Amino acid sequence: MRRFHFIDEPSLEIPTHFHMLCEVMLFKKIKGQVGIDGQSIELxxxxxxxxxxxxxxxxxMQGEEREFSLLQFQRYLYSELALLDVASQLEKPLVLQLNDQQAGYLHSQFAWLENVDNNNxxxxLAHSLLRTLFLFLAGQQSRCQFSTEKNATVLKENKGLAxxxxxxxxxxxxxxxxxxxxxxxxxCGMSRYHFSRVFKSLFAQNYKDYLxxxxxxTAVAMLSDSKQSITQIAYACEFSDSAYFCAKFKQVMGMSPGQFRQSTQTVLSFG
Structure with missing residues (x-):
């Protein structure tokens, strides 16, 4: 899990993407929008x-101040936490506007998660806190702001994505x-032409830009979670040199790698 705090930084656009991990984002300070499976909701x-x-x-992401926590995990965590009975309720996206009581509770939960010791x-304790969080998410599906007809199951059946x-x-x-x-x-078992068309139709960007x-x-995670130098991170992420890495990082993120590292706080990872 990682916590981010940006002040007076440029607006940030994260383009359409998907990954194998599930993720939970809890925003303390934010203005912006999130789009999931073609539906857009204000943050x-x-x-x-x-x-x-x-x-x-x-x-x-917009606004003068943005503060949020990000938890990413693999689905096998549901099994570890003995939550297979509610896992089916965690197959759909969920966006909630929390009331003051819920927000206070969850911010406390996340703060506790971020600071527990990394021992048995x-x-x-972390597993207990995570289990409580996932049960809360499963119980909130009735308040989901997304259409039930458009959910992750529909996406998985998309032939292009498959x-x-x-x-x-x-x-x-x-x-x-x-x-x-x-x-x-x-x-993917396709010609270059067919692959390029399918890929761009799914991601609204070409394969080169996606890479x-x-x-x-990957660099964002390393800047947040390691003490490696920017040059070391550039080569680890398979950039030809650090200058090219810094230029591309600023192009995508709106700030240099050094500025990004200064504006983030590393916290303990689970899952």
Whole structure:
């Protein structure tokens, strides 16, 4: 889990993407919009967003101050937490505008999660807190602001997405950020032309731009969670040199890697 706090930073647009991880975002301070599976909802202070695995989503963050926590996890965590009986209720996206009582409770839960010790006792406490969080999310599906006809299940049945999933699995399993267009098309069993058309129809961007943003996302995690130098991170993310990395990072994120590192706070990871 990571916590972010930006003050007087440019607005940030996160383009359409999906991934294998589920994620929960709890916003303390925010102005903007989130789009999930083609539906867009306004974000305000004390908004809670849950994005299930494989759900297409994008986001625009505005406002002078943005403060939020991000929890990403794999679905097997439901089994670890003995929550398989409610896992089906966590297959749909969820965006909530929390009331003051709910917001206070969840902000406290997240703060506790961020600060528990990384030992057996701490992990047991973290699992208890996570279990409570997921039960809350499952219980709030009746308040979901998304149409029940448009949910993650519909997305998973999309034939175009089904063709691209082998590539996503390959990128995750091999931890590589550099695959040529031809290599990606071969993994998906398509011609370069067909792959390019399907990919752009799903992501509203070409494959090259997607790879760049994937590299930047990896760099964001490393800047937040490690003490490696910017040069080390540039090479780890398979950029040719640190100057090119810094230029592309600023192009996507609106700030330099150094500025981003200064504006984030690293917290303990679970799951």
């Amino acid at each position: 305000n202070d004390n908004s809670l967003v849950f994005v299930p695995s494989l759900a297409m989503h994008e986001m625009e 006792d701490g992990r047991n 063709k691209i999933i082998p590539l996503l699995h390959h990128l995750e399993n091999h931890q590589t950020l550099n695959l040529s267009l031809q290599q990606a098309a071969d993994i 760049l943003k994937r590299k930047i996302n």
